[in-house]
Amino acid sequence: MLFQIDRDSFLDGLTKTVPISEKRTPLPILSHILMNVDESHLVLTATDLEVGLKITSEAAVQEPGMLAVPSKKLYEIVRELLPGQVTVKSTETQRILIESGESVFELAGMDATDYPAWTTGKEVETAQVQASRLLYMIDKTMFAASTDDSRFNLNGILFEKEGEEHIKLVATDGHRLALIHGELGIRPVSNVIVPRKGLAELKRLLESLKGEISLGFEEKNLFVSTDRLMMTVRLIDGDFPDYRKVIPEPSDTIVRVPHSQFTHTLRRVAILTSDRNKGVNIKVSSGKMELKTTHPDLGTARDVMDVEYSGEEFLVIVNAAYLIEAVGVIDTDSVSIEFREEGAPVILRPIPSKDYFNLVMPMRK
């Protein structure tokens, strides 16, 4: 293996792949990046067996070849090199030589054939999707997914077919739920759950891309690709709970609040919540909303804001952090909050209404 590559394009490839490989792993090979050089390209591959990413860069190749190289060290080296051409060369002894100007590095690598093979999704049907659209749908739901690794079926977003054309993304941790539906141009073969871990990588990738990507689903994998990169995310098998049962009929008890004021008020009173007292007491009366929190050791907070409401007075306790996150994903200036009888969910929607909403279960003392 011998090739020259522009330092910046080399670094760009590594910046995207290294985070995936870097995780601590019992398999040493997974902390390596696979370098695969063909006639005119360098292909960098990283995987943690949950997520895989391949990035292709142009290179002036004298001699094709393959080698697995310690990813973090490689990244650190390339990051510190001066801009310009870098010469990369493998040795007989599975070492790699990196030369740039007067700098020479030699790193011990591992046999490329030990690198885990993974699905490339070549035969899968794909659709062109705006990266920002997929990102938007993930952002509106991911926050509600469970972070408890033991609830693996709640540990991600459900991608579900809806009607003939639509797709629905749903996430819940058992206390709250977020849902968005719409068109993506493609739908999974059956309903699938994309795990949190994969979503995080996917999100990061989507954030770095502009324009369209191709999106495809296989029974066990999700694929996202552009002309120079390709990501595979392994899907979870597992039953997603029947969320439909918990989404109630619309309620008449609707309070309209200004988005930013509500967020700020919540943040203020949330200062005096604690591990064991996460709730904010919300009292709504005609035109007013009072928010109160109590920290058992430190004290209390109280705040009042004007809201649009004209029904009877009522009281509800909601986890302040959940509420902040729920409002946080709403992207309109006004938010509608629907309340119901005790023990029933509180629903938050954008005003004007859009293709998403989320709900939070109340708390009790």
Added chain:
Amino acid sequence: MAGRIRVLDEKVINRIAAGEVVERPVSVMKELVENSIDAEATSIRLEIENGGKKLIRVRDNGTGMSHDDAFQALERHATSKLKTELDLVGIATMGFRGEALASIASVSRLTLMTREEADPAGTVITVEGGTIRSADRKGMAVGSMVEVRNLFFNVPVRRKFLKATATEAGHVHEAVTRFALAFPGVGFTYIEDGKLKMDAPAVGSTYERIYTLFSKDVRENLVEVNHSAHEGSLKGYVAKPPYARSNMRSVLTFVNGRSVKDRLINSAVTRGFANLMERGRYPFAILFIELPPDKVDVNVHPQKAEVRFVNPKQIYDLILDGVYDALTGAPYRVPGGTRREYGLPRSPTDSLSRHLSREDPEEAPRSDPGHSASPSSLPQDAATQQATAGGDVPAPATIPGHAADVTHAPRLGHQTGPFSSLGIVGRIPGSFVILHNDEELIVMDQHAAHERILFDDLVRSERRGEHLESQDLLIPQVIEFSVVEARALARHLGVLHTAGFRIEEFGEKDFVVKGVPSWFNKDDVEGLLSELVDVMLDTGVRGDPGRLREELLKSVACRTAVKESENMHAEEIRTLLKTLDRKGSPEVCPHGRPLMAKFPFAEIRRKLGRR
């Protein structure tokens, strides 16, 4: 000052519980020291030989006695403290029997040397087996000296019952310690067979006295107790577990300044330490109970160690609550230091009651307004910032579960408590958290620590009849049990409700979980419930409702606490430490296991071959 001593009214004598005044050397010594204290001595020197069997000598710098009074004191039933039966009821001075000196003199060779201020010379009287052998005048300093030799020389039956020298000396030593604690304003010197065993100068507070009497390991673990209820108050110090002793002898209690060994008091103290002590370990506690004189009868036992309370239940609760709150309640006072409390104004600390600790400026809390920052205004620690902000390395999606780069020096701030001032080294993958202070490397069992916090919260809300916050479930979970299990569970749903579990019966064998505690971030309600049912069916605890509830809460805490294997970020470790401080938690889990193992750097250096 002649005529100060009056002969007791016959009825009063009869009211005094019958019994022997003098039983063994320690009883003699107690009578003599009490006399010295009554005589306003500020310095008492005690000496014994052969466990007191050969010699007991008490010398004081008190008021002393006149020539006449010295003679009268050696007669039976002479006392200057009581006039009528009424005096006995509201008794407030230490001695009340009016027969001690005479009794002692009748069973030993006793020499009394005493001089009062007005008298130019002192009086020396020698008594042998109750008969005055000689009397003389002699120049001496104001004060008294009583020397008791060959106790029971004329009562062989009693002499035979005296224990080994070491045992008798042990009793005397313990009694001196108790006196020394009860009277910090009096200097005590104690000599055993010519060896100086205690040299405690007069000080201004009980805490300073403790400081001279006990070793560093005790002092470092002390927390202040300060609690009042009804008409009583409880003050003093207890050592925070895991510090423990191997017997009950370090529970030193006083009622209205009088040292007592009372079963009710001891069991309340022990109870206050329940769930903090391993089996077979005993607390260290120095506690002063103050009650109106008509609420307590100290005249029950001639040894004056037992007392009778008018309202035992109130006393029990007073002690239990006081001890428990000091050990687990937040905030609590660290003796002589700043309060472990953030943001809130300091309330004035009452020093121990006046006649115990003669007002002391040192004892008052050191107000330190500059350091009473609230936690939110605490500077975010640098390590955390670094850990969250990340360098220019693309941050990995999940922070790996190893001892990340969070090492930093222990925080020095005065506003932090002993836990939060520890430096976080990191976490062993899948295992314990490593901390350090200036002197030690510390391994913390984060599970045990979290369990401690949860358990204390649970117990507190249970005792207050509150419910912990409960988060409704989106989809209620139905769990099935056997008929027997279901019955047990149905009976105890209340305790679970306290803990924040909202569970309802749903048919004969099914239960529906509608809400879980808001901190409960595990999903395994079913596993937890079946464990709780096991506890409910455990015959060992079934019969004792109080203990059963406690065991249930212990299980809840244990199940919901972070696991040893669970990944904890630097920030979470930091929060855990802060909470331990805020809650004033003792360093043991509810099962009594220590939260931390400490490895002194000195030892490590030695192991590494360094000097």
